[in-house]
Amino acid sequence: MSFLSKWIDKFQGKPVPDSKINKLDFRETYYNHVSLLKQHHSYKEAMELAVGGEFEVVGILERELLKQVGLPQEGYLIDVGCGSGRLASPLSQYLEGKYLGIDVVPELVNYAQNLVHRPDWKFQVAQGLSIPEVDHVADMVCFFSVFTHLLHEQSYVYLQEAKRVLKPDGKIVFSFLDFDVPSHWPIFLSTVENVNTDTPLNVFLSKNIIHVWATHLQLKIEGIQDADQPFIELPSPVVWSNGSRMEGCVPFGQSVCILSKE
Numbered sequence: 001m002s003f004l005s006k007w008i009d010k011f012q013g014k015p016v017p018d019s020k021i022n023k024l025d026f027r028e029t030y031y032n033h034v035s036l037l038k039q040h041h042s043y044k045e046a047m048e049l050a051v052g053g054e055f056e057v058v059g060i061l062e063r064e065l066l067k068q069v070g071l072p073q074e075g076y077l078i079d080v081g082c083g084s085g086r087l088a089s090p091l092s093q094y095l096e097g098k099y100l101g102i103d104v105v106p107e108l109v110n111y112a113q114n115l116v117h118r119p120d121w122k123f124q125v126a127q128g129l130s131i132p133e134v135d136h137v138a139d140m141v142c143f144f145s146v147f148t149h150l151l152h153e154q155s156y157v158y159l160q161e162a163k164r165v166l167k168p169d170g171k172i173v174f175s176f177l178d179f180d181v182p183s184h185w186p187i188f189l190s191t192v193e194n195v196n197t198d199t200p201l202n203v204f205l206s207k208n209i210i211h212v213w214a215t216h217l218q219l220k221i222e223g224i225q226d227a228d229q230p231f232i233e234l235p236s237p238v239v240w241s242n243g244s245r246m247e248g249c250v251p252f253g254q255s256v257c258i259l260s261k262e
Helices: 005-012 026-040 043-049 053-067 106-116 150-165 182-193 207-217
Strands: 077-079 099-103 124-127 140-142 166-178 217-224 255-260
Touching: 026 043, 043 106, 043 124, 053 140, 077 150, 099 106, 106 124, 140 150, 140 207, 150 166, 166 182
Parallel strands: 077 099, 077 140, 099 124, 140 166
Antiparallel strands: 166 255, 217 255
């Protein structure tokens, strides 16, 4: 199974059996998502599956991506949608500076904090669409698999917040489902087929939308990497749960955008 196929499988799960879920309420969706996983898996498995599975490998890819686009070892990273610590866990082996992880599900936040064992790092439950930090202090803000489940307006508000908390030379990194990538089309078709069910919402972006946002936010697009484009240099091979290996220069599976202040 290819790396892109793993991402596609993630978004083609069975509908969540709860008729009360509101697709536009991402908090309620994820509360129910985590609750259902705990009914069918061990606690550790549920916490790892809550952020999409392949916990260790994807966390390493995220860490190496951030290092590659300029996260300083002594820097300050704000991880929006930190989940159960998929990024924070491997990042703790590299980042010696400050870290703030926020997520909408308190149980995931608590799990991440206990997993990482970094008393100098902060984990908080997200309130609204704000980032609980003062202006101009962070070196980087990342959103992995966050905008994939938010309305465009909500993602834009988060980008406003990210710009606010960034230092003048800071960067924003986010992953997204991409209409320009043919391998993402099955995810869109699956979402269309389940539009009248309780399946969590999947939201797509295009490069045109990102360019418009960047213009209005006065942010510079440092780069956009397509989901299937190898660009992350792995320092050592990683092994997926099915035993397949990745090494060398590899893709991320979702498209990735890097923004900076102009």
